[in-house]
Amino acid sequence: MTTDLSDVLVIGGGVIGASIAYYTARKGMKVTLLEAATAAAGTSSKCDGNVLLIDKETGFDSYMAMKSQGLIQDLSEELEMDFEYRRPGSIFLCANEDELAQGYRWVDQHNAENGEHEFFRKLSKEDLNNDSKYFSDHLAGGIECTNDSTLNPYMLTFSLLNQAGHHDFDIYEHTPVTGIKKADDTFLVSAHEKVFKAKQVINAAGVCAPEVAAYLDIKVPIRPRKGHILVSSRTDLMGTRKIQEFGYLMTKFGKERKAHEEMNRYGVALVHEATHSQNFLLGSSREFAGFDTTVNHKVIRLIAQRAIEYFPAMKDVNIIHSYAGLRPWTPDHLPIMSETSVPGFFVAAGHEGDGIGLSAVTGLWMSQMVTDSLEDDLSPLDINRFQEVGG
Numbered sequence: 001m002t003t004d005l006s007d008v009l010v011i012g013g014g015v016i017g018a019s020i021a022y023y024t025a026r027k028g029m030k031v032t033l034l035e036a037a038t039a040a041a042g043t044s045s046k047c048d049g050n051v052l053l054i055d056k057e058t059g060f061d062s063y064m065a066m067k068s069q070g071l072i073q074d075l076s077e078e079l080e081m082d083f084e085y086r087r088p089g090s091i092f093l094c095a096n097e098d099e100l101a102q103g104y105r106w107v108d109q110h111n112a113e114n115g116e117h118e119f120f121r122k123l124s125k126e127d128l129n130n131d132s133k134y135f136s137d138h139l140a141g142g143i144e145c146t147n148d149s150t151l152n153p154y155m156l157t158f159s160l161l162n163q164a165g166h167h168d169f170d171i172y173e174h175t176p177v178t179g180i181k182k183a184d185d186t187f188l189v190s191a192h193e194k195v196f197k198a199k200q201v202i203n204a205a206g207v208c209a210p211e212v213a214a215y216l217d218i219k220v221p222i223r224p225r226k227g228h229i230l231v232s233s234r235t236d237l238m239g240t241r242k243i244q245e246f247g248y249l250m251t252k253f254g255k256e257r258k259a260h261e262e263m264n265r266y267g268v269a270l271v272h273e274a275t276h277s278q279n280f281l282l283g284s285s286r287e288f289a290g291f292d293t294t295v296n297h298k299v300i301r302l303i304a305q306r307a308i309e310y311f312p313a314m315k316d317v318n319i320i321h322s323y324a325g326l327r328p329w330t331p332d333h334l335p336i337m338s339e340t341s342v343p344g345f346f347v348a349a350g351h352e353g354d355g356i357g358l359s360a361v362t363g364l365w366m367s368q369m370v371t372d373s374l375e376d377d378l379s380p381l382d383i384n385r386f387q388e389v390g391g
């Protein structure tokens with residue numbers, strides 16, 4: 001069976017596909033989204049919900065993050081379904097003088113570039129003690145970014161899809177794409193015994209984006225990078241802000257850091273997020289382990305150990321759940337938002353640990369790309385920046 005012709009067909013119903021659907025449908029286009037399982041069944045439900053600037057490099061990475069932060073704040077007013085948006089800011093904790101010196105340099109670099117915003121601040125040991133009595137005594141100080149926010153990633157995904165539904169938008173769940181062809185100027189996308197016709201196709205399949213692009217012989221250099229999260233029972237103990245150890249930056253960018261051998265092997269660095277319901281999300285780890293999402297109890301123990309090192313009172317908090325997700329990793333840590341060698345076929349994937357925060361700007365930029373109305377230079381996100389692409 002063949003369906004009506006869509007202007008844009010989106011493959012993948014994670015936060016990225018949902019955002020693209022919303023921004024594109026809002027422009028008056030006929031949009032169809034195909035999802036292999038159910039909305040937010042992939043990485044977008046196996047993650048935290050931080051919308052961060054503090055962990056971005058200066059330059060394009062920060063520009064993109066700040067733009068998305070502003071758009072997400074707008075979405076919190078625009079979308080009719082609430083997604084638990086808050087803007088409490090975030091902190092990096094520095095364990096020693098060496099990390100503190102690096103942290104302070106990070107603040108100087110960011111303020112030199114975007115100083116007019118005054119988002120970044122240096123924190124002394126005394127500042128930390130005044131902030132919370134639960135931080136460990138061994139910490140040297142920290143840094144703060146006041147513009148960072150947090151949200152519920154499932155709810156953001158559902159809320160975007162719900163709002164897209166006010167326009168010319170259809171979603172098909174349990175509809176895995178199994179083939180893509182281009183005949184003349186029309187794409188024929190096979191899925192679940194149907195053929196969907198579209199003028200343009202956007203591949204937003206996260207860690208499966210390489211598999212989807214392979215139907216058109218296009219190589220996409222994305223690999224799954226596994227991460228674990230622990231969920232605590234409800235408690236008011238540790239405050240309401242996002243708190244990370246400075247070593248998180250090292251694990252994110254694959255740099256050497258001083259930590260126990262096992263912590264380094266699994267890329268464990270403390271990330272603490274207070275959710276709307278005051279359950280804590282504790283993470284996280286980073287490793288290449290294929291598509292395996294089983295929880296490794298060794299990693300769970302290491303994360304718990306790390307949490308107690310930074311918050312000794314955490315030893316009395318109960319953990320009620322744990323899960324692992326796959327970050328869509330690219331070799332240079334930036335996502336891909338790009339048309340490919342097949343005109344009309346686009347990739348919007350590879351957001352690694354930043355896809356929730358970057359969802360809004362991705363939706364906006366992809367909606368501009370398919371309507372030929374881009375306002376920003378997106379060459380840093382072009383798929384051709386990787387040598388191994390082809391097609």
Ligand SMILES: Cc1cc2nc3c(=O)[nH]c(=O)nc-3n(C[C@H](O)[C@H](O)[C@H](O)COP(=O)(O)OP(=O)(O)OC[C@H]3O[C@@H](n4cnc5c(N)ncnc54)[C@H](O)[C@@H]3O)c2cc1C
Pocket residue numbers: 011012013014015016017034035036037038039040041042043044045046047048049050051052175176177178204205206207208212226227228229283284324325326327328348349350351352353354355356357358
């Ligand atoms: C432990 C952990 C913590 C994280 N914390 C944060 C954070 O605090 N802040 C942040 O910004 N980011 C965070 N991330 C990263 C973020 O979760 C991801 O970048 C984001 O969810 C990627 O969204 P996506 O839509 O590209 O992928 P997904 O959510 O995986 O969506 C892709 C969808 O495509 C579907 N699909 C696949 N193949 C097909 C096919 N053939 N046909 C149809 N559909 C298909 C899948 O079923 C899936 O639903 C974290 C990730 C992890 C693992």
